Amino acid sequence: MPGFRKMAAALATCLVLSLIGSAADAGGPLFVRDTGAAYVWSTAAPISYRTDNGPLSASIDEATARARVLGMFDVWQNVATSSISYGRAGFINPTGAFVGGDVDTLDEFNDVSTDCNNGNQSPIIYDADASIFIALGADETSLIGFAGACALDATQIISGSAMMNGLFQDGLSAPVPDLTTAEFDAAIVHELGHFSGLDHSQVNVNCLGFCGTDDLTGLPTMFPLLIDVSQGVLAPDDIAWISRLYPQTTGGTTFANTHGTITGIVFFSDGESHAQFVNVIARKVDTGANEDRKTAISSLSGIKFANLLGNPINDPFGSSFGSLDPGDIGLFEIPVPAGSYTVEVEPIDPGFTGASSIGSFFDELGRAPPPMPGTAPAPIGPIAVAAGATVSGNNVTLIGTDPRFDQFEGP
Numbered sequence: 001m002p003g004f005r006k007m008a009a010a011l012a013t014c015l016v017l018s019l020i021g022s023a024a025d026a027g028g029p030l031f032v033r034d035t036g037a038a039y040v041w042s043t044a045a046p047i048s049y050r051t052d053n054g055p056l057s058a059s060i061d062e063a064t065a066r067a068r069v070l071g072m073f074d075v076w077q078n079v080a081t082s083s084i085s086y087g088r089a090g091f092i093n094p095t096g097a098f099v100g101g102d103v104d105t106l107d108e109f110n111d112v113s114t115d116c117n118n119g120n121q122s123p124i125i126y127d128a129d130a131s132i133f134i135a136l137g138a139d140e141t142s143l144i145g146f147a148g149a150c151a152l153d154a155t156q157i158i159s160g161s162a163m164m165n166g167l168f169q170d171g172l173s174a175p176v177p178d179l180t181t182a183e184f185d186a187a188i189v190h191e192l193g194h195f196s197g198l199d200h201s202q203v204n205v206n207c208l209g210f211c212g213t214d215d216l217t218g219l220p221t222m223f224p225l226l227i228d229v230s231q232g233v234l235a236p237d238d239i240a241w242i243s244r245l246y247p248q249t250t251g252g253t254t255f256a257n258t259h260g261t262i263t264g265i266v267f268f269s270d271g272e273s274h275a276q277f278v279n280v281i282a283r284k285v286d287t288g289a290n291e292d293r294k295t296a297i298s299s300l301s302g303i304k305f306a307n308l309l310g311n312p313i314n315d316p317f318g319s320s321f322g323s324l325d326p327g328d329i330g331l332f333e334i335p336v337p338a339g340s341y342t343v344e345v346e347p348i349d350p351g352f353t354g355a356s357s358i359g360s361f362f363d364e365l366g367r368a369p370p371p372m373p374g375t376a377p378a379p380i381g382p383i384a385v386a387a388g389a390t391v392s393g394n395n396v397t398l399i400g401t402d403p404r405f406d407q408f409e410g411p
């Protein structure tokens with residue numbers, strides 16, 4: 001399952017603590033069905049979660065932690081254009097070796113995780129001294145938390161979990177310097193995005209280096225790394241995607257009366273073969289206030305399509321999620337607030353591997369994302385998007401890709 005690291009000088013990859021195997025999707029949903037539709041929680045009732053009956057850290061008690069978790073879920077629940085909501089059902093239920101109280105040993109963690117994998121409860125676990133992170137082989141000095149779905153049925157997410165590393169909040173400078181409260185909560189809001197079914201988004205990737213104020217405004221909470229405390233506030237990308245997965249359909253502010261959708265296909269240079277795993281970004285047209293940096297929403301091409309279909313001999317971690325419709329291979333569908341946009345493409349940053357990956361590259365082998373074939377053309381647009389409208393045919397043809405083997409075949 002995806003985890004969240006504090007940005008460090010070296011963008012190290014992370015060990016993956018996967019409950020479900022490889023995630024199959026990106027720039028939006030974390031898992032897709034064989035129809036290409038996203039796995040989402042039911043919104044018929046608030047999503048029910050349970051919290052650890054123990055301290056978050058040596059200096060943060062259970063009651064304080066519980067209140068903070070509530071506030072972090074509220075960040076997502078308060079999106080006006082989304083219907084997602086959450087409710088705390090109580091403390092984590094006893095199961096197996098876990099008899100209740102603080103989940104603070106590996107055996108207890110494993111039994112609670114098994115119960116989650118069986119779809120019985122959705123635990124939010126505090127690892128006060130990081131002893132469980134360490135027992136799992138995670139790097140407790142850089143991994144702030146991890147989260148994801150535990151169990152899926154045919155169409156929906158039915159349980160999920162999140163894990164929080166208390167070393168970043170224990171008031172001690174060693175072995176890990178503390179994050180501020182707001183920084184730590186920003187990281188866990190990101191984890192609760194995964195819990196909710198969201199994958200990472202790559203927008204304003206220049207923020208790995210220089211990042212201006214307007215770049216930060218557009219930097220998603222679901223960016224693979226914690227770069228700035230401002231990620232505790234959702235960016236337009238986060239708002240668009242949580243609303244796309246859980247659209248608010250009633251009341252004055254619905255997804256359909258605020259957002260539209262830009263679709264297209266990324267092609268190789270032949271203008272015919274679909275290119276998958278290219279990062280596509282819709283940026284609002286700049287009218288003088290740097291709107292292009294502040295309002296930008298991304299998706300990979302081909303997120304509906306099955307990817308990394310493994311074989312059990314040399315690729316045991318291959319994913320079987322996603323559709324097999326060839327028309328989905330290069331397809332992108334990006335939800336945007338109504339307005340005028342350009343569309344540009346770029347490669348997935350090669351540093352985003354393992355638990356920091358975008359798309360299906362999150363696997364135990366730590367594989368690098370595939371490079372984008374050829375080079376990016378100039379951004380296309382402007383594309384006017386009205387609320388409730390889908391503007392299709394915004395195709396992007398990459399420049400200078402290698403020819404296909406079959407290009408000289410007869411009809």
Ligand SMILES: [Zn+2]
Nearest residue numbers: 002003004224
């Ligand atoms: Zn993450």
